[in-house]
Amino acid sequence: MAAEVDVVVDISRLEGWVPIRIYPQGPELMVDWCYLGDETFIDPFFSITIESLLQEPFHVLFRQQTPIGVLEELYLSHPGMNPTGLIFHMTKCGSTAITQAFASVGNLVLSEAEPLEMLLNRGPMTPNISDEQLVSWLRWMVSALGQRRTGAEKHYFIKFNAFPITRLPMLQRAFPKVPWIFVYRDPIEVLASLDELPGCMMRGAIRPDAVGMDAASFSNMSQDEYLVRLLAHYCKCGLRWHGSCGRLVNFRELPNAIWTSIAKHFNVEFTGEELVAMQRRLSFNAKRPQEKYSDDSESKRRMGAPRWRELATKWIEPVYEQLEAARTSLP
Amino acid sequence: MLANDFESFREWIFDHHEIQAQLRSIHETEAFMAAVEQIAIDHGFQITRQHIEAALHAGRAAWLQRWMWW
Numbered sequence: 001m002a003a004e005v006d007v008v009v010d011i012s013r014l015e016g017w018v019p020i021r022i023y024p025q026g027p028e029l030m031v032d033w034c035y036l037g038d039e040t041f042i043d044p045f046f047s048i049t050i051e052s053l054l055q056e057p058f059h060v061l062f063r064q065q066t067p068i069g070v071l072e073e074l075y076l077s078h079p080g081m082n083p084t085g086l087i088f089h090m091t092k093c094g095s096t097a098i099t100q101a102f103a104s105v106g107n108l109v110l111s112e113a114e115p116l117e118m119l120l121n122r123g124p125m126t127p128n129i130s131d132e133q134l135v136s137w138l139r140w141m142v143s144a145l146g147q148r149r150t151g152a153e154k155h156y157f158i159k160f161n162a163f164p165i166t167r168l169p170m171l172q173r174a175f176p177k178v179p180w181i182f183v184y185r186d187p188i189e190v191l192a193s194l195d196e197l198p199g200c201m202m203r204g205a206i207r208p209d210a211v212g213m214d215a216a217s218f219s220n221m222s223q224d225e226y227l228v229r230l231l232a233h234y235c236k237c238g239l240r241w242h243g244s245c246g247r248l249v250n251f252r253e254l255p256n257a258i259w260t261s262i263a264k265h266f267n268v269e270f271t272g273e274e275l276v277a278m279q280r281r282l283s284f285n286a287k288r289p290q291e292k293y294s295d296d297s298e299s300k301r302r303m304g305a306p307r308w309r310e311l312a313t314k315w316i317e318p319v320y321e322q323l324e325a326a327r328t329s330l331p
Numbered sequence: 332m333l334a335n336d337f338e339s340f341r342e343w344i345f346d347h348h349e350i351q352a353q354l355r356s357i358h359e360t361e362a363f364m365a366a367v368e369q370i371a372i373d374h375g376f377q378i379t380r381q382h383i384e385a386a387l388h389a390g391r392a393a394w395l396q397r398w399m400w401w
Contacts, residue, residue, distance in 0.1 A: 021393070021394065050394070056355070058357070060387050060390040062344055
């Protein structure tokens with residue numbers, strides 16, 4: 001690990017700064033802050049915004065580091081927005097389109113923000129960090145990241161990576177009344193997408209016991225089987241917990257569900273102008289905004305089926321059918 | 332001693348918003364380092380170009396290695 005800079009600051013210096021990562025320093029957990037000013041999180045992912053900032057030498061040289069406890073002082077003295085809705089997904093299923101629609105009309109939107117992902121991924125696996133402590137840290141971090149940037153933000157949405165659906169009970173302890181959605185898609189289409197871009201779904205990136213796998217079966221399964229079972233586990237979590245403030249959303253319902261059923265679930269309303277702005281944004285690719293959007297579901301099913309059908313039938317399609325049954329039984 | 336002075340300088344910078352804004356407006360690394368060095372000297376801090384380069388390297392590495400820590 002690179003040498004850390006042991007600088008402790010008070011919160012009066014943190015106006016306009018955002019947490020960008022957390023890291024241990026001895027027994028203490030530290031927060032690394034970067035100046036954001038009145039920039040907004042309009043990019044498809046939090047890391048893109050931060051990477052862009054870090055192209056500038058100022059943001060590389062002058063970052064502030066504080067103990068994580070400083071977040072509590074900030075939470076008490078400068079509480080950020082309360083989250084309007086949380087967005088979970090199985091991956092490659094339209095969740096970024098949802099966040100980009102919300103961001104395009106001036107809402108505060110976090111998309112896979114590293115400090116939150118780090119807390120959710122590593123926190124529960126780390127000795128000496130209690131669930132109570134982690135729940136507090138999550139509240140404080142969401143508050144620090146939820147500071148209004150333009151002053152005009154009406155709502156605050158947080159989209160997580162795929163893994164944190166496994167941590168939903170902890171997030172619900174932190175935000176018990178906040179509605180959430182779980183987005184999923186035809187598994188063959190998802191698996192075909194992952195063929196092109198496996199991302200963090202490679203075996204070994206996540207501890208097997210964190211996703212319901214025992215060490216023996218984990219070490220014997222192929223990467224393909226691992227991937228299918230990992231996605232199935234995420235879907236099972238969405239299915240298991242959706243009854244409590246959750247709503248299931250199939251990719252096929254997008255984009256209309258964004259301003260209908262999802263908006264209703266999150267208790268938000270959009271003006272006609274906002275609706276037009278969201279539709280305009282979604283006429284372009286959610287992750288590559290310079291490209292026009294085109295629905296590739298059919299080609300993905302055609303490409304993915306030969307390789308994935310057998311494993312999908314065994315491990316994930318039964319869960320997908322249960323998700324569909326649960327979703328279509330909802331009002 | 333000099334490294335400590337660099338940390339003191341960084342602390343000092345965090346209290347001076349106008350200088351922060353001035354430095355944020357410099358996008359080119361060489362010009363930025365020259366400006367940082369000059370500001371430090373003007374305000375009595377003993378830091379060198381090597382300290383600035385080392386701190387820039389550490390700052391980049393800390394972000395790039397953010398998932399390698401726990």
